[in-house]
Amino acid sequence: MKIEIWSDVACPWCYIGKRRFETALAAFPHRDSVEVQWRSYQLDPALPEHYDGTELDYLSTRKGLPPAQVTGMFEHVAEQAKGEGLNYRFDDVVVANSFTAHRLIHLAAAHGQQDAAKERLLSDHFEHGRDIGSGEYLASLGQDLGIDAGEVDELFTTDKYAADVRMDFEEGRALGISGVPFFVIDRKFGLSGAQPAETFASALNQAWQESQPLVMVGAADAEPGKAAPAGEACGPDGCAV
Structure with a gap:
């Protein structure tokens, strides 16, 4: 079962949603058969x-929101984050374009470190006041992930992975995604927002049941062209005698 998660590392609800989803996935009996891809x-x-x-300046100036409303939003989101074990520090957040950070996530995916990169970027941005647009920071993160420095340098000297990031944008738009986080299961089920862990758990179970067709026991032993013999059972017209 494949789960694609559209998300921005500059989105506070995306980190909360990641934690809640991880809580549900950890308790999912078939978690070893689940592939998670960050988009x-x-x-x-x-x-x-x-x-x-x-x-605060960014949201009140560029988005036209009253400062008091933004402050109230920060308090609410930080409280929700705290419930998931996260320590948001909005006063220390460095506002920066996340495009190159997304390219680093794609590079990390090629090294089997996609989730680790996503986790670090979200944590560093919201909890540690790191500059996710800084080449120096991204190079350091790449080193921490065990990625060759030359490959990370290509993010700043070429447009490597830029097309992949834009493709994610286009696929998201094609699916009708207009906000994040957005979770897509097997391209059949969609969940918008940082849903409670219980909602994620229900979606995982429903998707798994639909992806695993029921196999009738004894069907392999039936004669060619005939259904497997049925055992005694009860129905609307009574029970077998």
Whole structure:
């Protein structure tokens, strides 16, 4: 079973959604048969590489939201994050364009480190005030993930993985995704937002049941062209005698 998650590393609900999804997946009996793929999405593609201001400035100025409303939103989101063991520090968030960070996630995926890269970027952005648009920071993260420095350098000297990131954007739009996080299971089930872990668990179970067709015991022993013999059972018209 494949689960694709459209997400932005500059999205606070995406980190909360990641934790809640992971809680559900950890308790899922068939978790070893689940493939998780992180897909790129940008909430604000037009954001400069670095924004000269705080997260509060950014949302109140560029998005036109009253500062008091933004502060209230920060408090609510931080409280929800705390419930998932996350320590959001919005006053320390460095506002930066996430496009190159998404390219690093694609590079990390080629080395089997996609989830580790996603986790670090989200944590460093919201909990540790790191600059996710900084080449120096991204190079350091690549080193921590065990990726060759030359490959990471290509992110800053070429457009490597840029087409892959844009393809994620296009596929998301084709699926009708207009906000993140957004979870797609086997391209059949969609869940929008940081749903409770119980909702993710229910979706996983439903998707698994639909992906695993019922196999009748004894069918392999039936004669060619004939159904497997049925045992005694009861039905609307009574029970077998």
